[in-house]
Amino acid sequence: MNFADRLDQATKKVGNACLLGIDPHIDLLPAEYEGVRSTELSRGDRAELLGDFCCELIELATGKIAAVKPQSAFFEELGGDGVQAWERVVRTAREAGLLVIGDVKRGDIASTARAYANAFLSSANPEDEAHLCDAITVNPYLGADSVEPMVEACAATGRGLYVLVRTSNPGGSDFQLHGTPPLWERVAERVNQWGEGLIGECGLSSIGAVVGATHASDLGLFREKLPKCPLLLPGYGAQGATAKDLSAAFLPGGRGAIINSSRGIAFAYRQNPELHWKDAAKRALDEMIAELNAEIQVDQPASSR
Amino acid sequence: MNFADRLDQATKKVGNACLLGIDPHIDLLPAEYEGVRSTELSRGDRAELLGDFCCELIELATGKIAAVKPQSAFFEELGGDGVQAWERVVRTAREAGLLVIGDVKRGDIASTARAYANAFLSSANPEDEAHLCDAITVNPYLGADSVEPMVEACAATGRGLYVLVRTSNPGGSDFQLHGTPPLWERVAERVNQWGEGLIGECGLSSIGAVVGATHASDLGLFREKLPKCPLLLPGYGAQGATAKDLSAAFLPGGRGAIINSSRGIAFAYRQNPELHWKDAAKRALDEMIAELNAEIQVDQPASSR
Numbered sequence: 001m002n003f004a005d006r007l008d009q010a011t012k013k014v015g016n017a018c019l020l021g022i023d024p025h026i027d028l029l030p031a032e033y034e035g036v037r038s039t040e041l042s043r044g045d046r047a048e049l050l051g052d053f054c055c056e057l058i059e060l061a062t063g064k065i066a067a068v069k070p071q072s073a074f075f076e077e078l079g080g081d082g083v084q085a086w087e088r089v090v091r092t093a094r095e096a097g098l099l100v101i102g103d104v105k106r107g108d109i110a111s112t113a114r115a116y117a118n119a120f121l122s123s124a125n126p127e128d129e130a131h132l133c134d135a136i137t138v139n140p141y142l143g144a145d146s147v148e149p150m151v152e153a154c155a156a157t158g159r160g161l162y163v164l165v166r167t168s169n170p171g172g173s174d175f176q177l178h179g180t181p182p183l184w185e186r187v188a189e190r191v192n193q194w195g196e197g198l199i200g201e202c203g204l205s206s207i208g209a210v211v212g213a214t215h216a217s218d219l220g221l222f223r224e225k226l227p228k229c230p231l232l233l234p235g236y237g238a239q240g241a242t243a244k245d246l247s248a249a250f251l252p253g254g255r256g257a258i259i260n261s262s263r264g265i266a267f268a269y270r271q272n273p274e275l276h277w278k279d280a281a282k283r284a285l286d287e288m289i290a291e292l293n294a295e296i297q298v299d300q301p302a303s304s305r
Numbered sequence: 306m307n308f309a310d311r312l313d314q315a316t317k318k319v320g321n322a323c324l325l326g327i328d329p330h331i332d333l334l335p336a337e338y339e340g341v342r343s344t345e346l347s348r349g350d351r352a353e354l355l356g357d358f359c360c361e362l363i364e365l366a367t368g369k370i371a372a373v374k375p376q377s378a379f380f381e382e383l384g385g386d387g388v389q390a391w392e393r394v395v396r397t398a399r400e401a402g403l404l405v406i407g408d409v410k411r412g413d414i415a416s417t418a419r420a421y422a423n424a425f426l427s428s429a430n431p432e433d434e435a436h437l438c439d440a441i442t443v444n445p446y447l448g449a450d451s452v453e454p455m456v457e458a459c460a461a462t463g464r465g466l467y468v469l470v471r472t473s474n475p476g477g478s479d480f481q482l483h484g485t486p487p488l489w490e491r492v493a494e495r496v497n498q499w500g501e502g503l504i505g506e507c508g509l510s511s512i513g514a515v516v517g518a519t520h521a522s523d524l525g526l527f528r529e530k531l532p533k534c535p536l537l538l539p540g541y542g543a544q545g546a547t548a549k550d551l552s553a554a555f556l557p558g559g560r561g562a563i564i565n566s567s568r569g570i571a572f573a574y575r576q577n578p579e580l581h582w583k584d585a586a587k588r589a590l591d592e593m594i595a596e597l598n599a600e601i602q603v604d605q606p607a608s609s610r
Contacts (some may be wrong), residue, residue, distance in 0.1 A: 043430070084384070174448030298411035
């Protein structure tokens with residue numbers, strides 16, 4: 001089934017548009033995972049511990065939300081062992097019924113982009129199937145021929161992409177606003193084209209876009225320029241956007257967008273030192289869901305109401 | 306020592322500006338490595354074979370050229386096992402006295418960019434030191450705050466970056482030419498700024514730029530806009546640029562640029578089926594060095610003349 005349809009159904013089933021970012025910053029891990037920072041443990045053991053932390057996060061999110069977004073960089077920090085941990089985390093999340101959006105931000109010339117598609121979306125080896133992602137983030141700087149092999153992989157496998165259009169960080173304005181119209185609009189036009197052949201029954205395409213929740217006054221414009229495009233909005237919580245700001249990014253019925261929070265959930269214990277890290281994370285996730293649902297009501301299927 | 310100085314010295318020592326790209330496309334590997342394509346072998350064994358092929362390439366290049374550029378995607382295709390092979394390849398090349406430019410094209414928000422810097426340029430763990438790269442390629446789409454953590458890692462470790470400015474693929478024009486001045490010029494201005502604090506004794510900075518050799522008529526312009534910037538030029542050979550085209554990218558004395566060839570060397574056996582793949586690769590590398598040296602004479606230190 002088409003990625004857009006799978007995400008739409010999964011979001012309706014849980015009744016919220018929350019996406020949990022799994023960004024295991026080594027320096028921010030709770031004390032019980034301090035072994036990851038140890039120089040006494042082997043790298044394999046450190047990667048195993050990093051994976052344990054992420055699997056705990058997955059456990060607390062299971063059944064509550066539709067999808068998780070692991071960030072590749074924090075696994076790559078531990079090299080080949082870290083990537084083995086990444087694979088375990090992806091597999092664990094998928095087995096728990098969560099959709100997995102791999103935050104890898106890859107982008108390269110066509111022949112290389114095909115290799116990245118094989119790595120994350122469409123392996124030739126059945127044994128690798130379990131740790132492929134449902135979607136990945138991609139960087140468009142190299143242009144259409146760098147993204148198209150990824151789009152083809154999505155067409156062949158029912159998977160999806162989120163193309164970086166307008167990122168949430170302050171530096172996102174440096175190049176993404178260049179020119180008239182600004183570059184991000186040009187990228188958005190292409191995102192619409194790439195998605196044309198991949199529109200699901202829900203009316204949305206499998207080629208999504210990353211647009212920062214931090215650009216509160218532009219969220220309606222992003223929605224207008226990307227009418228059939230699933231949006232992924234980072235920047236909620238730690239980066240400052242509120243639930244009220246975000247409603248402009250949604251289609252009627254709370255459809256077509258998901259809101260990411262990473263550190264605000266996983267490392268909530270740092271603001272709540274009286275709680276165990278997992279209790280703090282659970283509470284922060286429940287609060288985020290409640291805050292989003294107060295502004296953005298996701299239509300649920302009749303059966304789950 | 307500063308990366309620009311190390312590259313400058315290494316280039317002078319060998320007397321050519323050739324860079325060997327290590328892009329082990331699984332489908333193009335010679336028959337004796339067909340195990341990499343097998344579904345009968347374990348992924349670990351396939352990755353081991355992939356690494357063997359790359360180490361053979363490194364062996365034939367050792368002493369002839371200054372640097373190699375492994376492409377991460379073809380290793381990531383084999384997941385955690387592939388990344389272990391990547392680490393072995395980087396380590397082997399560095400032990401052979403070659404500089405290693407990791408073609409990873411990473412780019413992300415600042416906190417994540419720091420994790421990528423730890424992965425490739427500045428690990429906290431001494432045991433990872435051996436497979437760090439001398440430089441990596443980075444994607445600038447997310448703006449200055451995404452590149453600056455990488456620049457800081459270079460300042461701390463004597464390593465370098467090659468920022469994607471104007472890529473060699475046809476789609477490179479889609480966004481890199483957007484606006485007036487074109488986006489790539491804006492990126493080039495930033496590259497100059499990032500490099501200001503990292504200028505070595507050779508007068509060049511450790512923050513380089515990728516500019517496609519395929520844009521033959523623009524090579525002089527790239528050189529002018531990036532006056533102290535080491536250039537990395539892909540697109541020689543398979544992608545069509547000739548040695549004559551390339552001389553405009555160089556500073557006097559054959560300094561300030563390196564020319565990459567990947568498939569044209571590693572897979573030269575496909576055009577020369579009568580030769581063993583390694584003999585074909587050796588011949589192709591020797592021919593490339595001779596072709597470049599006929600147009601671009603690299604000044605060698607007095608001692609090696």
